[in-house]
Amino acid sequence: MASRFVKAALPRVVRPYSSATSHTYEHLKVSTPKPGVALITLHRPRALNALFTPLLVELNSALHKLNTDASIGAIVLTGSEKAFAAGADIKEMKDKSFSDAYGTDFIEMWSDMTTAVKKPVISAVNGYALGGGCELAMMADIMYVSAGATLGQPEIKLGTIPGAGGSQRLTRAVGKAKAMELILTGDSFSGKEAADWGLAAKVFDTPEQCVEGALSTAEKIASMSQIAVKAAKEVVNKSQDLGIREGVDFERRVFHSLFGSKDQKIEESRYEEVQRIQVKLLTVSKDAAELVKNLETSLNKNQTSSFTSANMTAPNAGRQSPEPEEQSDKQQGAPQASPNDQGAAPSKDHAKDASKETLQSLPSNPTGPMDKAAEEKTSKTMN
Numbered sequence: 001m002a003s004r005f006v007k008a009a010l011p012r013v014v015r016p017y018s019s020a021t022s023h024t025y026e027h028l029k030v031s032t033p034k035p036g037v038a039l040i041t042l043h044r045p046r047a048l049n050a051l052f053t054p055l056l057v058e059l060n061s062a063l064h065k066l067n068t069d070a071s072i073g074a075i076v077l078t079g080s081e082k083a084f085a086a087g088a089d090i091k092e093m094k095d096k097s098f099s100d101a102y103g104t105d106f107i108e109m110w111s112d113m114t115t116a117v118k119k120p121v122i123s124a125v126n127g128y129a130l131g132g133g134c135e136l137a138m139m140a141d142i143m144y145v146s147a148g149a150t151l152g153q154p155e156i157k158l159g160t161i162p163g164a165g166g167s168q169r170l171t172r173a174v175g176k177a178k179a180m181e182l183i184l185t186g187d188s189f190s191g192k193e194a195a196d197w198g199l200a201a202k203v204f205d206t207p208e209q210c211v212e213g214a215l216s217t218a219e220k221i222a223s224m225s226q227i228a229v230k231a232a233k234e235v236v237n238k239s240q241d242l243g244i245r246e247g248v249d250f251e252r253r254v255f256h257s258l259f260g261s262k263d264q265k266i267e268e269s270r271y272e273e274v275q276r277i278q279v280k281l282l283t284v285s286k287d288a289a290e291l292v293k294n295l296e297t298s299l300n301k302n303q304t305s306s307f308t309s310a311n312m313t314a315p316n317a318g319r320q321s322p323e324p325e326e327q328s329d330k331q332q333g334a335p336q337a338s339p340n341d342q343g344a345a346p347s348k349d350h351a352k353d354a355s356k357e358t359l360q361s362l363p364s365n366p367t368g369p370m371d372k373a374a375e376e377k378t379s380k381t382m383n
């Protein structure tokens with residue numbers, strides 16, 4: 001039953017390039033480097049991509065557009081080689097009062113990536129990902145890192161605490177003891193450590209490889225059924241909120257609902273079609289193997305009989321009993337065997353001649369009566 005859902009070797013759906021990414025932004029670059037994949041690059045180089053409100057407004061705007069763009073199946077979020085993002089903008093925060101922050105729900109809009117965006121987001125983290133930068137990277141569904149990246153929640157050093165989910169997401173990812181240590185000390189950690197601890201799904205040697213790896217994974221995801229991807233993201237995310245029993249119940253309900261999805265039916269019938277083709281190919285190759293075997297057997301038989309006749313009756317050594325015309329041909333032109341050949345083992349040349357002639361004597365489609373039956377079977381199977 002489970003195998004009905006195996007997708008390997010199924011034809012992939014290739015979506016057209018997006019036109020929704022033509023919009024220009026001041027602090028972002030948005031492109032579609034692969035079919036079905038959008039790449040958002042944070043671009044505030046002079047402040048190491050510090051996350052101030054104008055940048056976040058643009059990020060949300062781009063995410064919302066991509067979320068509703070049917071040609072996009074997955075999104076990659078990255079920064080520069082030097083910094084994914086060096087945190088919330090300290091300059092923007094320093095003069096805020098409690099009523100400013102509380103009254104404007106400061107930082108709440110950062111959560112759009114986790115609440116409003118239903119398509120998978122992969123963060124490709126290079127350079128610094130500190131404070132809000134680390135939190136933004138953790139909001140993605142999958143995090144990829146380069147080994148030399150520097151991550152951390154240094155807010156404690158500024159007399160504050162993580163404010164965009166760091167204490168919750170880091171703790172779920174690396175466990176309470178490690179998260180507590182990192183948040184209480186503000187110590188940073190490397191990309192390699194992030195991968196070792198399970199915070200990042202993959203680690204790469206270089207920043208380019210990291211972005212390329214994220215794009216490849218995004219392309220793979222984008223080629224799957226969008227309905228199934230959306231449902232998969234939803235159920236995995238629910239595991240973070242629900243207990244195991246409720247979570248499994250929730251998953252089963254969503255699973256049941258996918259029986260109503262056209263994509264599932266299409267993929268299942270494609271899978272069955274692939275299976276049918278595989279069975280046909282197996283039968284054909286078995287029949288082909290039989291044909292080769294028959295051919296070999298008939299070659300060997302002919303060789304053996306000609307070797308035998310060679311032993312007995314030179315000069316026609318290594319040949320089947322010739323046709324009458326052939327006999328007269330040979331009498332005219334064929335070199336005569338020396339008396340010494342009589343009773344001798346057939347020479348290599350004789351054996352070669354025998355094989356050649358056997359092949360020539362076979363019809364162009366080398367099937368004997370038995371082989372014909374196999375051929376009919378093969379052509380029936382192929383039809």
Ligand code: CAA
Nearest residue numbers: 046047048050086087088089090128130131132162163164
């Ligand atoms: N906010 C605003 N500007 C920042 C910034 C930030 N978080 N991080 C870096 N910048 C700016 C610097 O002010 C500097 O700008 P100027 O040239 O105009 O002065 C520019 O980026 C380059 O920075 P540095 O010269 O400091 O670069 P560096 O290579 O020497 O150091 C660094 C890099 C270690 C990342 C250092 O910039 C740094 O420590 N940044 C602050 C990191 C931090 O504490 N982040 C947490 C912020 S609080 C937060 O994020 C709260 C939350 O949870 C939501």
